[in-house]
Amino acid sequence: MIVKHWEDRGFVCFINHNDTFDTFNGYIAVPKSHPWHGKLYEDIDVVVHGGLTFSENLGGHWVLGFDTNHSGDAYGPNAAINVLLNSQAGYLNDGIHKGLGYVEGELSNLVDQALELGPGFDMSESARCLLGVKSLI
Numbered sequence: 001m002i003v004k005h006w007e008d009r010g011f012v013c014f015i016n017h018n019d020t021f022d023t024f025n026g027y028i029a030v031p032k033s034h035p036w037h038g039k040l041y042e043d044i045d046v047v048v049h050g051g052l053t054f055s056e057n058l059g060g061h062w063v064l065g066f067d068t069n070h071s072g073d074a075y076g077p078n079a080a081i082n083v084l085l086n087s088q089a090g091y092l093n094d095g096i097h098k099g100l101g102y103v104e105g106e107l108s109n110l111v112d113q114a115l116e117l118g119p120g121f122d123m124s125e126s127a128r129c130l131l132g133v134k135s136l137i
Helices: 081-085 090-094 100-117 123-136
Strands: 002-008 011-018 023-030 054-058 061-066
Touching: 002 100, 011 100, 023 054, 023 100, 061 100
Parallel strands: none
Antiparallel strands: 002 011, 011 023, 023 061, 054 061
C-alpha cells in the first residue's frame, strides 16, 4: 500500500508499506529522457539502502526501488505474527527497523544521484506521473 508520494526536484517519489513485515520500500519514477529509464536495477550503480531491488514500468512510468528487508534490518512492531514465528526469516529481528523518515532520506539521496546524470520530469510530466502513482493506491 502506498503511504506517501511527492515530487522531489523533478522526480516522483513514493513509499510503499509492506504490511506483512511492517517495513517500507522506496521508489523513484524517472522520465524517458533519463539514462536510468528502461534499465534493470542490477545495471544501475547507485548508493541506496541495500541497493536497488526493483525496476519496472508501472502505469506507463519507469520506476526504480529499494526495500528494507535485508540482513541488519528488522521487522516493524506490527509485523504479522506468522512472520515473527518463522525461523527462516528471523534474522531480520536482530537488526534496526528502518522507518518512514529513513526511507524518505534514502529517496532524497537517490534523487541527488539521479540529478547527477540528467534532469527529472518537467512540471506537466511530473503532474501526470503523480496522477499515475495515485491511481496505483
